[in-house]
Amino acid sequence: MVYNWKEFARSRLYPSICLLCGAEAEPAGLCLPCRLELPYNRHCCRHCALPLPLTDAGRLCGQCQRRPPPFHRAVIPLLYRAPIDYLVTRFKFDGGLHCGHLLASLLADALHSGVEDAPQLLIPVPLHRDRISQRGFNQALELTRPLARQFGLPVDCTTVVRTQATAAQSRLGKRQRQRNLRAAFGLDGPIKARHLALVDDVVTTGATAATLATLLLHGGAERVDLWALARTP
Ligand SMILES: [Zn+2]
Ligand SMILES: [Zn+2]
Structure with a gap:
C-alpha cells in the first residue's frame, strides 16, 4: 500500500x-x-435573518421595518441551538478545527444556493489579540478561509482591527453596548473593495455586524453583506 x-x-x-x-x-x-x-433558519427576516414565525417568513422583521441595520443583506443559514451550539463550542473552546471545517461547509452550502451577486472581498470579524492568544485562533477567520477558497475570493484580515476586548456585553444596556462596540473597532488603512462581506460565527443581536458595517461604509465601502453561520433565536 x-x-x-x-x-x-x-x-x-x-x-x-x-x-x-x-x-x-x-x-x-x-x-x-x-x-x-x-x-435551519428557514423562516427569517429577508434583511437581517432574524428568525420569524412561519407566516412572516421572507418579510421584514419589525426592527428592519423601522430602522434596518446598515449591512445590505444577511445570510445566516442555521439557528444557534442544539446541536449547532455544541459544534460551535467544540470549535471555539476545544480547538476542534474539524468542527470548524464542517461549520464552514454548512455556511458554504447556503451561500451556493442563496447568493446571486458575490462580494469582492471577505472580512472576518476581528478578535482582540488577547482573545486570539487565549484561544489560539480567530474562529471567524477559520470560517472565512474555506469560503474564500471555494468562492475564489480574497480575505482581508488586517484593515479592520479590534482595538479593545469587549467585556461580556449581555449585562449592559443597549446604549452602553453600542458605545462599547464603536470604541472597540477601527480601520487600519483604506478599504480594499467596494462590495464586502463580513464573516462571523454566531450573530446574537447583530450589533457587532451593524457597527462594523457602519465603519466600513464610512470608510468608503458601498455595500457590506453579512455571512454568518448561526443566529440566536
Ligand atoms: Zn430584520
Ligand atoms: Zn450523525
Whole structure:
C-alpha cells in the first residue's frame, strides 16, 4: 500500500465519522440523517435573518421595518441551538478545527444556493489579540478561509482591527453596548473593495455586524453583506 501522508493527515483532521452521532459520514463530518435534522433558519427576516414565525417568513422583521441595520443583506443559514451550539463550542473552546471545517461547509452550502451577486472581498470579524492568544485562533477567520477558497475570493484580515476586548456585553444596556462596540473597532488603512462581506460565527443581536458595517461604509465601502453561520433565536 502506498502511504499517502496527505490523505492520512486529512483523515485525521477531518474524520469520516459523523461528529454528532459517530456513524459513518461524508468527509465533512456529518451523516445524512444528522444533516437533515439540523436547525435551519428557514423562516427569517429577508434583511437581517432574524428568525420569524412561519407566516412572516421572507418579510421584514419589525426592527428592519423601522430602522434596518446598515449591512445590505444577511445570510445566516442555521439557528444557534442544539446541536449547532455544541459544534460551535467544540470549535471555539476545544480547538476542534474539524468542527470548524464542517461549520464552514454548512455556511458554504447556503451561500451556493442563496447568493446571486458575490462580494469582492471577505472580512472576518476581528478578535482582540488577547482573545486570539487565549484561544489560539480567530474562529471567524477559520470560517472565512474555506469560503474564500471555494468562492475564489480574497480575505482581508488586517484593515479592520479590534482595538479593545469587549467585556461580556449581555449585562449592559443597549446604549452602553453600542458605545462599547464603536470604541472597540477601527480601520487600519483604506478599504480594499467596494462590495464586502463580513464573516462571523454566531450573530446574537447583530450589533457587532451593524457597527462594523457602519465603519466600513464610512470608510468608503458601498455595500457590506453579512455571512454568518448561526443566529440566536
Ligand atoms: Zn450523525
Ligand atoms: Zn430584520
